[in-house]
Structure formats: C-alpha cells, structure tokens
Amino acid sequence: MWRFVLRRLLQMVPVVLGTTFLIYVLVFALPGDPIRVLGGDKPMPPSVYEALRHHYHLDEPLVVQYGRYLLGLFRGDFGETLNGQSVSSLMASSWTVTAQLALTAWIFELGMGIALGVWAGLRKGGIVDSLVLSGTTFVIAVPQFVLGYSAQLVFGLKLGLFPTVGTDDGWPYSYLLPGMILGSLSLAYIARLTRTSLVENMRADYVRTALAKGLPRRRIVVRHTLRNSLIPVVTYLGIDLGNLLAGAIIIEGIFNLPGIGQQVFLAIQVKDGPTVVGISTFLVLIYLAANLVVDIVYGALDPRIRYE
Amino acid sequence: MNTPDPAPGTPLLQVDDLHVEFRMRGSTVGAVNGLSYRLEEGETVAILGESGSGKSVSAQAVMGILDTPPARVTKGAVRFRGTELLGLPEKRRRTYRGAKIAMIFQDALSALNPVHRVGDQIAEMLIVHRGMSRRDARKRAIELMDHVRIPSAASRAGDHPHQFSGGMRQRVMIAMALALEPDVLIADEPTTALDVTVQAQIMKLLSDLQEEMAMGLILITHDLGVVADVADRIVVMYAGRAVEEAAVKDLYARPAHPYTEGLLASVPRVDVRDRALSPIKGAPPNLAAIPSGCPFHPRCPRAREERCAGEVPALRDVTGTGHWSACHYAEEVLGG
Numbered sequence: 001m002w003r004f005v006l007r008r009l010l011q012m013v014p015v016v017l018g019t020t021f022l023i024y025v026l027v028f029a030l031p032g033d034p035i036r037v038l039g040g041d042k043p044m045p046p047s048v049y050e051a052l053r054h055h056y057h058l059d060e061p062l063v064v065q066y067g068r069y070l071l072g073l074f075r076g077d078f079g080e081t082l083n084g085q086s087v088s089s090l091m092a093s094s095w096t097v098t099a100q101l102a103l104t105a106w107i108f109e110l111g112m113g114i115a116l117g118v119w120a121g122l123r124k125g126g127i128v129d130s131l132v133l134s135g136t137t138f139v140i141a142v143p144q145f146v147l148g149y150s151a152q153l154v155f156g157l158k159l160g161l162f163p164t165v166g167t168d169d170g171w172p173y174s175y176l177l178p179g180m181i182l183g184s185l186s187l188a189y190i191a192r193l194t195r196t197s198l199v200e201n202m203r204a205d206y207v208r209t210a211l212a213k214g215l216p217r218r219r220i221v222v223r224h225t226l227r228n229s230l231i232p233v234v235t236y237l238g239i240d241l242g243n244l245l246a247g248a249i250i251i252e253g254i255f256n257l258p259g260i261g262q263q264v265f266l267a268i269q270v271k272d273g274p275t276v277v278g279i280s281t282f283l284v285l286i287y288l289a290a291n292l293v294v295d296i297v298y299g300a301l302d303p304r305i306r307y308e
Numbered sequence: 309m310n311t312p313d314p315a316p317g318t319p320l321l322q323v324d325d326l327h328v329e330f331r332m333r334g335s336t337v338g339a340v341n342g343l344s345y346r347l348e349e350g351e352t353v354a355i356l357g358e359s360g361s362g363k364s365v366s367a368q369a370v371m372g373i374l375d376t377p378p379a380r381v382t383k384g385a386v387r388f389r390g391t392e393l394l395g396l397p398e399k400r401r402r403t404y405r406g407a408k409i410a411m412i413f414q415d416a417l418s419a420l421n422p423v424h425r426v427g428d429q430i431a432e433m434l435i436v437h438r439g440m441s442r443r444d445a446r447k448r449a450i451e452l453m454d455h456v457r458i459p460s461a462a463s464r465a466g467d468h469p470h471q472f473s474g475g476m477r478q479r480v481m482i483a484m485a486l487a488l489e490p491d492v493l494i495a496d497e498p499t500t501a502l503d504v505t506v507q508a509q510i511m512k513l514l515s516d517l518q519e520e521m522a523m524g525l526i527l528i529t530h531d532l533g534v535v536a537d538v539a540d541r542i543v544v545m546y547a548g549r550a551v552e553e554a555a556v557k558d559l560y561a562r563p564a565h566p567y568t569e570g571l572l573a574s575v576p577r578v579d580v581r582d583r584a585l586s587p588i589k590g591a592p593p594n595l596a597a598i599p600s601g602c603p604f605h606p607r608c609p610r611a612r613e614e615r616c617a618g619e620v621p622a623l624r625d626v627t628g629t630g631h632w633s634a635c636h637y638a639e640e641v642l643g644g
Contacts, residue, residue: 203375205418211373212413213484214405215436223432224421303468304422 008295012288016281020073023280024066027273034058034271038082056082069277078278082270087278090263095282098259100171101252102244104179109187110237114230116187117194121229122221124199132195136188148181148254165256178255182248186240193236197229204228231301238294242287318390319346320524321370321409321492326384328362328369328548331377337595339365339379341548344623347492352518352525354535354556356571357545358592363528366545367494370526371411372401388492407437410485414497416477420469426480427453427465433487452483456513475506479513486517493518494526499534511538532575536560544568547593547603550623553632564626564633564642566608602636610637 035052036044053059057068072079078087120132139147155177156164162177163169172179201207202225210220249261260279267275299305328340340362347353357363368374370386372393386393388408393401413419421429430452431445440448446465453461456479469477478498485493495514499507515538518525529535535542535556542559544552544567552565563569570588590607593599599606605616615636623634626642635641 205413205415206421208368208373209413209419209481210421212371212405212411213433213436214402214407215432216402219436224424227423228421302423304470 005292005296008292012292015288016284017070019284020070020277020281021066023284024069024273024277025062027276028062028065030268030271032271034082034273037271073281078281079274081267081275082272087275090275091260091279091282094258094260094263097167097257098245098248098252098261100175101179101182101248101257101259102241104172104175105183105186105244106237106241108180109183109190109240113187113190114194114233116191117233118198118226120191121195121198121202124195129195132191136191139184139188144181144185145250145254147184148178148251151177151181152254167257175257178251178257181254182244182251186236186244190233190236194229194233197232198225201225201229227301231298234297234301235294238290238297242290245286245290246283319387320349320351320389321347321526322385322387323366323370324385324387326366326369326386327382328365328374328379329382330379335596338598339548339595340369341598342384343545343548343550345543345550345553347524347526349491349524350518350522351541352515352527352539354527354529354539354542355545356529356532356535356542358530360592360595361545362548362595363530363545364496366548367411367496367526367528371405371409371494373405373411403437406433406485406490407488408490409492409494410488410490411494411496412478412481412485412498415501416474416481417469417501419481420477422469425466425468426472430465430480430484430487433484437488448487449483452487453480456480456483456486456517458483473506474502475510478502478510482510482513482517486521489521490523492524492526494528496528497530498527500529500531507534514538532571544571547598548595549603549634550632551604551634553623555630558627558631562631562642564631564638565604565635566610566641567604569641570607570609602634610635610641612637 035049035056035058038052039049050059057065060068069079076088078091080086081090116128116132120126120129123129152164155161163174164177167174204225206228207220207225210224215224246260248259249265251257252259252261253265260283264276264279266272267279323346324344326340326343327338330337330339343362343366345353345355355363355366365374365379368379369381370393374381381394384394388404393404396404420426427446427449430449431440431442434440434445434448435442438445450461450465453465458464458476458479464472464476469480472480481498493514498514499510502510511534514525514527517523525538527535527539539556541553541555543550544559544565546567552559552563552568554564559568560572563572567588570586573586574588576585588607589609593603593606599617601615601617601619602608602611602621605611608616611617619636621634621636623632624638625631626633626638631642633641
C-alpha cells in the first residue's frame with residue numbers, strides 16, 4: 001500500500017514537470033507583450049522597458065526562465081505577479097472562495113446524485129425514475145449560465161431565498177445557490193451513473209445468490225448491491241472534485257465570486273504569466289492528489305484492485 | 309415455523325404441474341410447461357436437459373428467486389413437506405430459502421459477491437437466519453469451510469472470492485449453502501465451470517455431504533456422465549417438461565423415450581469401443597413456438613406423423629415399476 005503511494009508520487013514528478021512546462025511555454029507564446037500591458041498604453045522609455053524586462057527575467061532564454069521558476073516552486077515560491085504581489089498570497093484569497101464553492105457543489109452532487117440515482121434505480125420504470133431521467137436530461141441539455149442566471153433571478157431576486165452575488169454572507173449561505181448550479185451537471189451524471197450501475201448490479205449473479213440465501217431485500221440492496229454499484233460513482237466523484245476545484249469561470253462570474261476561475265481569467269487578459277502559470281500548476285497538483293485519493297478509495301471499495 | 313407434521317408418506321419436496329412463463333414485449337415464452345417430480349428424504353434426483361429445457365428456471369421457481377418480471381409462475385404447486393410454497397407471502401417464503409432449501413450455482417465466481425470476504429458471506433446466513441453474533445458466526449463459518457475441505461480455512465476466511473481457485477470457490481458456495489443444514493440442496497450445474505478432475509472432487513464432496521446430512525439433493529445438469537454415480541433417479545427434461553423419469557440404472561440400460569435414447573447415443577462411452585457417435589438431429593425447440601403434440605416429434609427418428617404431431621403424450625409409468633415416459637411408443641423404445 002505505501003509502496004503504491006510512493007510509486008504514484010514518483011510517477012507524478014514527470015507529469016508535473018511536463019504540464020508546468022507546457023503551460024509555461026503556452027503562456028509565453030501568447031501574443032502581446034506583458035511589459036507593454038504593464039505600462040498601459042503610454043509610451044515607455046527604452047531604458048525603463050529594458051530594466052523591467054530584466055527584472056522579470058524576460059530577457060533570458062525560455063528554458064532558463066522555466067528552470068528559475070521550477071527552483072522557486074521547490075521552495076514553495078510561486079513567483080510574483082506583474083504588479084509585484086506574490087502569487088501565493090493572491091491564490092490564498094481566491095483559493096478559499098473556490099474551495100468553499102467546490103465543496104458546496106460537491107456535497108450537493110454527491111448527496112442528491114446518489115440518493116436520486118438509488119431511488120430511481122430501485123423503482124426502475126416508476127414515476128421517480130422517469131422524473132430523474134427527464135430531469136437530468138434537462139440539466140445536461142441547458143447551458144450552465146442559463147441555469148445560473150435563471151436561478152439567480154428566481155430564487156435570489158424574486159423569492160429572496162438566497163444572496164444573489166458576492167461572499168458577504170459567508171459559507172455556506174453565500175455559496176448555496178452557486179454551489180447547486182455548479183454541481184447540477186455532475187449531479188445529473190452521478191444520478192444516471194448510480195441508477196444504471198444499480199440496475200445492472202441488481203441483475204448480477206451474486207444478487208441471485210443473496211436471494212437464495214433468504215436475505216431480506218433491504219439487506220441485499222444495502223450490503224450487496226449498493227457497494228458494488230458505487231464503485232464507478234466514487235471514481236467519477238473523485239475526478240470531479242478536481243474539476244470543481246479548478247474553478248468555475250462562468251459560475252464565479254455570474255455570482256461575482258472572486259475565486260480561482262476569475263483570477264485566471266483576469267490574469268490571462270493582462271498577460272500576467274506568473275499568475276496563470278502559478279494557478280495552473282497548483283491545479284495540476286490538486287488533480288493529481290484527487291486522482292491518487294480516488295485510486296486509494298477504489299482499492300478499498302473493490303478488493304480485486306491490488307496495489308502492486 | 310408452526311408447520312404441522314406432514315402426514316407419513318409426504319415427499320420432502322413435490323413439484324406438481326409447474327408452469328413458468330417469460331413475458332417480454334408482448335410475446336410469451338413458456339420455459340416450464342407442466343413439470344412434475346418428487347424428491348424423497350435423503351434422495352438424489354438429477355434433472356437432465358439441454359440448455360433451454362427449463363431445468364434451471366424450474367429450480368429458480370422452486371427457490372422462489374425467479375427474475376419477476378419477466379418470469380412468472382403461472383400454474384402449479386411446489387410443496388415442501390406438504391407445505392405449499394408458491395402462495396406464501398414473501399416474508400414467510402424467505403424463511404425457507406437457505407434454511408430449508410438451499411441452492412448453489414454454476415459459476416461460483418460471479419455467484420459470490422466480489423467485494424465481501426468469503427467468511428463473511430458464509431457468516432451472513434447465520435447472522436440473518438439465526439441471529440448469531442458476528443463473532444460466533446465467523447467462527448462457525450471457518451468450521452464450515454473446514455468441513456468442505458478448504459485447506460487452512462481459518463486464514464482463508466478473510467480472503468475474497470477472486471483469490472480462490474474455481475474448485476475452492478465452489479466449496480465456499482457449498483459451505484454457504486449448507487450453513488443452516490437445509491433439508492434440500494439444489495445444485496444447478498455445480499461442476500460445469502470446473503476442470504474434469506475438480507469436477508469429480510466436487511461431486512464426491514456433494515454426495516458425501518448429502519449422505520452425512522441426509523439431505524435431498526437435486527442435481528441439475530446437462531452432463532449424463534456427471535450424474536451416473538451419484539443420482540438415485542433421473543428426470544429428463546425437454547421443452548420445459550419431463551419426458552422420462554426412472555432410476556439411474558434403468559434409464560441408462562433401457563431408456564423409454566427417444567430423446568433419452570438419443571442423448572445416450574450422442575455421448576462417447578469408454579466401455580464400447582469404435583462406436584460411431586450419433587448426435588440428435590435438429591436444434592432444441594424454440595420455446596416461443598413449441599411444436600404441437602409431442603414437442604420432440606420434429607427431431608424424433610421414431611415419430612409417426614399423425615399421432616406424434618397431434619397428441620401430447622402424457623407421462624406414464626411404462627413398466628409399472630416407476631419407469632415413466634412421455635412417449636406414445638414408449639414400449640417400443642424400451643424394446644430397443
């Protein structure tokens with residue numbers, strides 16, 4: 001088990017190097033000159049221009065710049081933005097917002113998704129099943145910003161049930177509505193995945209055995225079918241936590257939440273390379289960590305998976 | 309269970325005129341069409357038939373574990389020591405499953421739950437039916453595994469099904485089925501998925517256990533060779549019906565139905581050399597359109613046009629000594 005974790009951690013090293021390098025190159029390949037953006041549209045004396053370029057190491061070859069950046073990363077230093085602010089502190093504030101939003105969405109999709117999926121699966125062909133199937137199709141079909149604006153209008157403005165923008169009311173209240181909208185798409189997938197997996201497992205041979213053992217239906221569902229059915233759902237949930245934490249530019253935009261997504265969006269607009277690379281690198285690390293956790297949980301759920 | 313003591317002479321298990329239908333998309337398929345047989349205390353009855361003959365479906369109907377829908381018992385009776393099981397409410401029916409009538413399946417790998425330890429799967433029987441504590445049930449599970457001759461049972465109880473070999477997995481299934489000392493064990497093709505040498509071991513184990521626990525054993529198989537040594541009587545099924553029923557020796561020596569005759573002629577025998585195998589012509593019947601009259605008549609070398617195609621032959625005692633056949637010309641078949 002620990003050997004497995006260690007090996008997976010080692011496997012992450014080339015992934016981190018590869019992805020960060022790719023992001024680094026891409027950001028610097030963006031058209032436009034960050035120093036010019038920094039100076040606004042005003043003309044800048046060549047000497048100042050050169051000094052700034054030198055200050056941000058933009059006059060060095062790309063590989064050297066990247067190496068310098070990596071060294072900083074190892075010391076936990078994500079560099080500084082073109083405004084002179086440290087990327088770490090910038091991320092810290094937006095990160096709290098995104099983490100709270102993602103967590104709200106995740107809890108929502110996990111609880112509701114599995115509950116609806118199980119309910120629909122157990123009464124296959126019934127009213128709940130039909131409602132879940134059509135409802136999830138609706139959610140998957142409608143773009144998230146439509147759901148977002150509609151919910152904001154109806155539940156926020158007209159009914160006044162939730163705060164409409166900002167984070168002033170703190171967690172969880174400020175995050176409930178955006179969280180639910182953000183989680184709605186995955187909720188639909190999870191409900192369907194759970195339902196299908198449950199229906200499939202209800203037909204499995206081991207369920208017939210459980211019946212032949214004279215077990216009550218409740219016990220068969222809870223102890224035998226459910227655990228087997230949830231194996232693919234857990235995988236999805238783990239990967240999706242990574243997705244949610246990657247920030248939701250649209251939802252953060254609609255509800256005016258100063259999270260990671262908005263931060264990246266702004267940084268790309270002003271060609272703020274260090275911020276974009278910093279946040280992206282951080283997200284890669286989160287993805288990898290989420291994947292590792294999924295693999296470990298997967299092994300705990302399904303003994304056929306061995307850590308070798 | 310306050311079941312009155314059955315009258316003397318009541319069979320351990322009696323299946324009477326059992327009908328099972330599958331209904332899907334408007335069409336109805338008769339999987340079992342009037343099957344009757346009885347099982348006495350301590351007896352082994354083999355149910356023999358090709359795939360699609362209704363042998364497994366009828367066993368599932370007896371257990372009450374049919375996939376409903378689409379499958380449904382439409383007619384007939386299943387009596388355990390005189391108690392009719394088919395009409396029982398699910399709650400009472402459940403107390404028979406596993407406790408009085410247990411069942412093991414063909415593929416033990418898929419029949420066992422992949423995510424639970426085998427010891428726990430056996431112990432579950434005792435916890436649910438007997439209200440045993442988890443600890444005692446686990447201890448008993450190890451004893452049961454030991455009893456079905458699984459080496460180092462105590463340590464293997466913590467393993468999962470995929471960690472066992474095919475034969476050992478089937479032993480786990482047997483240990484689980486016997487946990488509550490049932491009176492009837494239904495074994496649905498218990499050795500089909502196994503190697504020949506392992507097959508023999510499992511059959512030996514089953515017949516030893518049956519003798520030791522004085523259970524009735526229903527052995528469902530398509531393999532004539534498997535049942536020859538262990539069964540007392542054989543019921544041959546075709547198109548969801550019994551076409552012949554006799555003591556093993558009688559049936560092998562003098563089959564009284566052309567289908568059985570055909571089955572015997574289509575398997576190689578060690579004792580008769582250089583005999584050409586003659587397979588049965590044609591294919592098993594389509595259950596959605598079972599031939600009129602005797603369902604076997606389109607494939608039967610002895611069929612005569614009018615009677616065989618027009619009149620369903622009843623299962624009758626041909627010799628007067630318990631050799632039953634559902635053939636209009638059974639006497640002729642017996643004569644060879």
